[in-house]
Amino acid sequence: MAAAVQPVSDRGLLLGGDVVDGTDLRPVLNPADGTLVARYAAATSADVDRAVADAHERGRAWTLLHPDERARILRRGAEAIREHVDEIARVLTLEQGKPLPDSVKEILFGASVFEYYAEEGRRVHGSLRPTASAGTMSMVSYHPVGVVAGIVPWNYPVDLYAWKVAPALAAGCPVVVKPPEEAPLAIGMVSRLLVDAGLPPGALADLPGGADVGRRLAAHPDIALVTATCSTATGKAIMRAAAEHLTRVSLELGGHCPLVVLPDADLELAARAAARRSFSNMGQICIAVNRVIVLDGVADAFVDALRSEVAAYVLGDPSVPGVGYGPCTTAQVVEKARSHVADAVARGAQLVIGGSEPDGEQFAAGHYFLPTVLDHVPSDALVMTEETFGPVLAVHRVSTIGEAIAVANATDYGLAAYVYGEDLGQALAVAEQIEAGGVGVNVNDVSELQAPFGGWKQSGLGRELGPEGLHAYLETRHTKVRRPAIAVDR
Numbered sequence: 038m039a040a041a042v043q044p045v046s047d048r049g050l051l052l053g054g055d056v057v058d059g060t061d062l063r064p065v066l067n068p069a070d071g072t073l074v075a076r077y078a079a080a081t082s083a084d085v086d087r088a089v090a091d092a093h094e095r096g097r098a099w100t101l102l103h104p105d106e107r108a109r110i111l112r113r114g115a116e117a118i119r120e121h122v123d124e125i126a127r128v129l130t131l132e133q134g135k136p137l138p139d140s141v142k143e144i145l146f147g148a149s150v151f152e153y154y155a156e157e158g159r160r161v162h163g164s165l166r167p168t169a170s171a172g173t174m175s176m177v178s179y180h181p182v183g184v185v186a187g188i189v190p191w192n193y194p195v196d197l198y199a200w201k202v203a204p205a206l207a208a209g210c211p212v213v214v215k216p217p218e219e220a221p222l223a224i225g226m227v228s229r230l231l232v233d234a235g236l237p238p239g240a241l242a243d244l245p246g247g248a249d250v251g252r253r254l255a256a257h258p259d260i261a262l263v264t265a266t267c268s269t270a271t272g273k274a275i276m277r278a279a280a281e282h283l284t285r286v287s288l289e290l291g292g293h294c295p296l297v298v299l300p301d302a303d304l305e306l307a308a309r310a311a312a313r314r315s316f317s318n319m320g321q322i323c324i325a326v327n328r329v330i331v332l333d334g335v336a337d338a339f340v341d342a343l344r345s346e347v348a349a350y351v352l353g354d355p356s357v358p359g360v361g362y363g364p365c366t367t368a369q370v371v372e373k374a375r376s377h378v379a380d381a382v383a384r385g386a387q388l389v390i391g392g393s394e395p396d397g398e399q400f401a402a403g404h405y406f407l408p409t410v411l412d413h414v415p416s417d418a419l420v421m422t423e424e425t426f427g428p429v430l431a432v433h434r435v436s437t438i439g440e441a442i443a444v445a446n447a448t449d450y451g452l453a454a455y456v457y458g459e460d461l462g463q464a465l466a467v468a469e470q471i472e473a474g475g476v477g478v479n480v481n482d483v484s485e486l487q488a489p490f491g492g493w494k495q496s497g498l499g500r501e502l503g504p505e506g507l508h509a510y511l512e513t514r515h516t517k518v519r520r521p522a523i524a525v526d527r
């Protein structure tokens with residue numbers, strides 16, 4: 038007999054170190070079939086004000102704690118996340134729609150982010166600088182920026198929560214987080230584990246809700262820094278709201294990432310890498326490949342390889358073993374994918390594979406869309422100019438490498454880019470010409486725990502991960518001191 042599956046608990050607000058029942062309970066629906074996963078309590082503006090005040094009052098205990106003790110608590114939190122990975126992954130898959138192994142991978146990466154920053158936070162070193170006038174010394178030191186607001190999207194909720202909360206706490210900053218309303222449940226479990234690991238009251242609040250809660254946080258006079266992962270339009274709105282009090286911002290925004298296939302690329306490898314980076318999490322990744330830019334001479338062979346790769350994908354219920362690709366998280370993603378496909382085809386693009394919702398009763402109630410490849414996509418198609426944030430990949434053919442670079446850079450975004458070619462010198466030379474915060478050369482991922490992640494141009498401001506991810510939460514102080522002369526005769 039199969040073991041009974043535990044129902045997922047409703048979640049409240051995490052406020053003042055306790056879970057508080059809210060009055061406004063809202064449903065979280067499973068994107069695979071539309072059923073209720075659980076409900077979450079939506080935060081109000083008054084909850085935001087209470088959490089920010091508490092972060093200033095009781096959260097100060099966290100700021101004053103020795104960095105070694107903060108590190109111990111964060112490491113305990115990371116261990117607890119690892120111990121509970123299967124429970125959290127099940128909930129993440131139910132609310133967000135990614136296949137179970139991808140949820141496990143996301144949560145384990147989140148745990149390693151807490152471990153990394155636990156250590157990094159112990160090594161915030163100041164320095165002595167040379168001075169122009171004799172008898173003076175200049176000391177440079179770093180200090181927690183203050184109470185941080187973290188705004189998290191639904192595509193990688195646990196990871197992107199960890200990218201913000203771990204370095205902010207490690208730097209000594211109390212944090213008020215707003216998880217996304219589409220996927221607030223797994224984050225709620227992680228927040229509880231961190232509090233149980235020993236965070237003092239006021240160090241971490243977790244207030245799920247919609248854009249209104251985010252707006253309240255971004256405009257709050259007592260927030261020192263807003264860190265948000267969101268669309269570029271939302272990032273601009275946050276920046277405008279934050280400007281009122283000159284609140285610091287760190288923004289990870291949209292992308293529209295090119296993958297350039299050079300004439301000497303290993304086409305099988307490049308096709309597999311492009312497909313995975315385009316359709317993993319159903320394309321709902323800021324660093325997803327949106328546009329493949331391929332040289333004419335190898336384009337036919339590359340597109341054939343891409344077709345074969347995608348044809349082998351198994352789409353289905355993401356909780357079922359063996360399924361590699363699940364539903365999109367929201368109906369809006371499906372709608373945008375459909376409209377980008379229709380627009381490209383109307384402008385002369387050829388449909389290679391996919392292009393619609395899948396057939397079959399099992400898909401009828403979910404937000405499914407087939408992984409879709411379009412070839413001969415003209416530069417003015419929406420899919421070439423706007424982030425789809427869904428399972429659609431455009432192939433654009435060019436006749437020179439110079440043209441490939443120009444097309445890759447013909448966008449306001451500059452988050453990530455990928456270059457495939459066997460002559461590494463040539464591939465690196467192309468990579469150097471691309472305007473992006475992260476470039477993968479013969480590799481389809483630019484997120485790396487110890488390296489900075491972030492965008493050029495309208496893809497963001499600031500960096501997460503690596504030492505830069507911690508420094509985002511620190512203010513710099515220069516203290517200049519006049520020393521008394523040494524009393525040599527005394």
Ligand code: NAD
Nearest residue numbers: 189190217247248251252267268271274289290291292323
């Ligand atoms: P979104 O901008 O609609 O929402 C993101 C978060 O911001 C949500 O929690 C939402 O409630 C909140 N929000 C919305 N309006 C707000 C406002 N005016 N003030 C404050 N908060 C507000 O984005 P989404 O659809 O949830 O996420 C997808 C977007 O995020 C894509 O554009 C994607 O590229 C981007 N993203 C970027 C990165 C990165 O690291 N650069 C990573 C993942 C996702």
